[in-house]
Amino acid sequence: MDDASGTLGKSKVSRLVNWIVSTRVWRSIIRHGNPDNDLDRMQAVFTNFFLHIMPARVHVHTLRPTATLGLGVIALFLFFILIITGVLLMFYYVPSVDRAYNDMKDLQFVVSYGVILRNMHRWAAHGMVAAVFIHMCRVFYTGSYKPPREFNWVLGVVLWVLTMFLSFTGYLLPWDQLAFWAITVGSSIAAYPPLMGDTIRFMLLGGQEVGQGALLRFYVLHVAILPIVISMVLAVHLWRVRKDGGLARPREGAGGAHPTSAVGSGDWDTGKTYGLMALARGVTPVVGTQAPEEEVTAWPHLTFRLLVVFVATLTAVTAVSLLFDAPLEEIANPTHPPNPSKAPWYFLGLQELVSYSALVGGVIVPGLAVLGIMLIPYIDYSPEAEGVWFTSDRGRKLAWKSSLAGAVSVPILIILNAQFGLRTLWANAPQIMVDIVNPATALLIGMAIFSSTVVRRTGSRRLGAIALFSSFLGALIVLTIIGTFFRGANWVFVLPWEQTGAGH
Amino acid sequence: MSKDYGDYQLEEGGRGEAKEKESVSRRSLLSIGWIASLVSLIGPGLANIRYLFPNVLYETPTAFKLRKPAEYPPNSISFEEDRRLFVFNDRHGFRAMSAVCTHLRCTVGPFGPGKGATSRCPCHGSLFDKQGRVLSGPAPRSLDFFRLTESPDGRLQVDTQDIVSADMYFKV
Amino acid sequence: MNSDIQAENHALxxxxxxxxxxxxxxxxxxxLSxxxxxxxEWRKYQRNYASELRAILSGKGVRELPNPGIVYVQTIVSPTRVDRCQMCHRGIDDPRFAKSPHISGKSRC
Known part of the structure; x- marks a missing residue:
């Protein structure tokens, strides 16, 4: 702005601007001056409702693209895009088995900008599932779940599960063949937990089959319940990032002395007065030991980056939406499943496991995976190299090796199962035996033995966690690739170019 | 306004660095970025407003068929409930009058028997005569009359977008 | 000034x-969007329909050629069923278009 006043001089425009910003009304809305000095820059962030979630000053490490890859904010911006496009789509969509498919066709053919909005909603949803998952991997590999951030990691895992549920419930709404059969397959998995499985499925579908009741339930979950829940968890997640002292970053100085001032831990009766900032638990930018020289004001260093990332995210979603139309197949036909019937891609790894044993693949593996991931910060709480990718060179090598091991063991197990599987050797094997002896169980046991060996050999729980998480990741990616590209009609092996069915 | 707070510079902003020789100035980069970003945010915003105006309506069409002329008794006023209109059949011929109050679109009440019969709107009490004229109440103008024609299958046909004067009769 | 902050200003x-x-x-x-x-796509077909209609009518000596324009044609069959064939195949139920290239070969919806 001072550049502007230089060139415009005392022109009428700049005098008008000056007058407006000096009025009582303006100053009641914007409480700080033009942010051209550090105090105003900090006030700009501190006094603004939408910006106050950010700290007034940020550490330069946090701003480096390699520190976070920006995945959390990308996921957040995708969520914003999803809310806006989703609310707009609600103006035309009626969740009725008679009208839903017709409304999709209307959006596609007769509503102005209907196609692009629907495409953006679809692709942003897939993007959010991916971004949230990769964000979780980033937080894991940089060790950012260490104390005091343990519970925020748990909240993050909850957000990941909620994101998948949001995507899954939205999947049914177009009421085409793809939607109907993906949900028929997916909701049948919900029936496998012992004792309550059928009850869960009945409650989810509001009936014995996917019909009007299920469509309405999925709609209410998709547009009301899950968005409210995810927004609240998200708010706490972001709030805790601040309260836990900003993003994790490597400790400074030799020895890494890192005093934390927790409420109640210090001697507060010193006659000193404390600002609210001093009460924040953990290492806040104010109470930490690092010198303020390593911090810059959030405005513009952080806010500007966020702006660019937002425009970039919007651009990417728009570009994909212009290139690829969201799939819309024939109207749902409960008598003729397409062959193969596939779940959404992020569930295809599970569907691959389900094809061996629905109980193990559909319930035990995902249940243990989510629970195990949630428990990571309570098993590995060593304050070792937080904010450092893979902790050390050793960790980096281990991560590569274990993900490779997980990735390779999947096809080996699948081939072994095809050749010497229980049902091939003993056709009438009881179901309980099939549930115990199958690739999914073997994978679980293998990972458990592998990671506990790593812990025993290295004495580092962090390395054990890296081994477990990486082998899980490698196996999941390969399972998803197999489920997506190598499974054709009747779920038999095909090569990707022999695929006939459609799926997304 | 920064003067109010005094000089509180802890560090020089990006501006000091930007004085190095730069082929494109910071200002022009930011202007390009802001103008383009605003185009790509306001543009979709306007497009989304256009999206809210449907191109196809799922409403009853404005042109529709009524009964055959012979089914309306002579010197009668028939109320077509579904279509919200009155059909007058008197010695001059047929007329179709809207039963939608010109005040706030409530359906006006039935005409009583007798010559000076009136119709009263139940919502705010506007009173109309058989010529559709407002006798009292808040209604700003008379009730509309629609053009009547005969459809190929011999039934009366109305188009509610085709408004005619109150003395226009359709003769069979 | 700290070198980290110099690097940061350079990064900005x-x-x-x-x-x-x-x-x-x-x-x-x-x-582009x-x-x-x-x-x-259907706009192209409707433009073809308009020019064909004008060609048919001008051959019959009609002076004032109509301009049917581009419209969203939907036949509402019932509250839950809509017929959209005429968005692309306008004039499909018009005998004058029986031999038209944009109709022939298409089965009736």
Whole structure:
């Protein structure tokens, strides 16, 4: 702005601007001056409702693209895009088995900008599932779940599960063949937990089959319940990032002395007065030991980056939406499943496991995976190299090796199962035996033995966690690739170019 | 306004660095970025407003068929409930009058028997005569009359977008 | 001044470039999406219909040629069923178009 006043001089425009910003009304809305000095820059962030979630000053490490890859904010911006496009789509969509498919066709053919909005909603949803998952991997590999951030990691895992549920419930709404059969397959998995499985499925579908009741339930979950829940968890997640002292970053100085001032831990009766900032638990930018020289004001260093990332995210979603139309197949036909019937891609790894044993693949593996991931910060709480990718060179090598091991063991197990599987050797094997002896169980046991060996050999729980998480990741990616590209009609092996069915 | 707070510079902003020789100035980069970003945010915003105006309506069409002329008794006023209109059949011929109050679109009440019969709107009490004229109440103008024609299958046909004067009769 | 902060100020300059480039790409994409939403496939067929209709009528010596324009044609069969064939195959129920290339070969909906 001072550049502007230089060139415009005392022109009428700049005098008008000056007058407006000096009025009582303006100053009641914007409480700080033009942010051209550090105090105003900090006030700009501190006094603004939408910006106050950010700290007034940020550490330069946090701003480096390699520190976070920006995945959390990308996921957040995708969520914003999803809310806006989703609310707009609600103006035309009626969740009725008679009208839903017709409304999709209307959006596609007769509503102005209907196609692009629907495409953006679809692709942003897939993007959010991916971004949230990769964000979780980033937080894991940089060790950012260490104390005091343990519970925020748990909240993050909850957000990941909620994101998948949001995507899954939205999947049914177009009421085409793809939607109907993906949900028929997916909701049948919900029936496998012992004792309550059928009850869960009945409650989810509001009936014995996917019909009007299920469509309405999925709609209410998709547009009301899950968005409210995810927004609240998200708010706490972001709030805790601040309260836990900003993003994790490597400790400074030799020895890494890192005093934390927790409420109640210090001697507060010193006659000193404390600002609210001093009460924040953990290492806040104010109470930490690092010198303020390593911090810059959030405005513009952080806010500007966020702006660019937002425009970039919007651009990417728009570009994909212009290139690829969201799939819309024939109207749902409960008598003729397409062959193969596939779940959404992020569930295809599970569907691959389900094809061996629905109980193990559909319930035990995902249940243990989510629970195990949630428990990571309570098993590995060593304050070792937080904010450092893979902790050390050793960790980096281990991560590569274990993900490779997980990735390779999947096809080996699948081939072994095809050749010497229980049902091939003993056709009438009881179901309980099939549930115990199958690739999914073997994978679980293998990972458990592998990671506990790593812990025993290295004495580092962090390395054990890296081994477990990486082998899980490698196996999941390969399972998803197999489920997506190598499974054709009747779920038999095909090569990707022999695929006939459609799926997304 | 920064003067109010005094000089509180802890560090020089990006501006000091930007004085190095730069082929494109910071200002022009930011202007390009802001103008383009605003185009790509306001543009979709306007497009989304256009999206809210449907191109196809799922409403009853404005042109529709009524009964055959012979089914309306002579010197009668028939109320077509579904279509919200009155059909007058008197010695001059047929007329179709809207039963939608010109005040706030409530359906006006039935005409009583007798010559000076009136119709009263139940919502705010506007009173109309058989010529559709407002006798009292808040209604700003008379009730509309629609053009009547005969459809190929011999039934009366109305188009509610085709408004005619109150003395226009359709003769069979 | 700390070297980290110098590096950060240098990095911000790259983000200014990124902002300008990403912004221009976004604006171009929006303009493109506006055009793609306008230029739907069925508009082409309806333009063909209009020119064919005018050709048929001018052959019959009709002076004032109608301009049927581009419309969203939907026949509402019932509250839950809509017939959209005429969006592309306008004139499909018009005997004058029985031999028209944009109708013939298409089965009736």
């Amino acid at each position: 300059r790259k983000w200014h470039w990124a902002f300008a480039i990403v912004g221009v790409v976004a604006a171009v994409l929006f303009t 506006y055009w793609m939403d306008y230029d739907r």
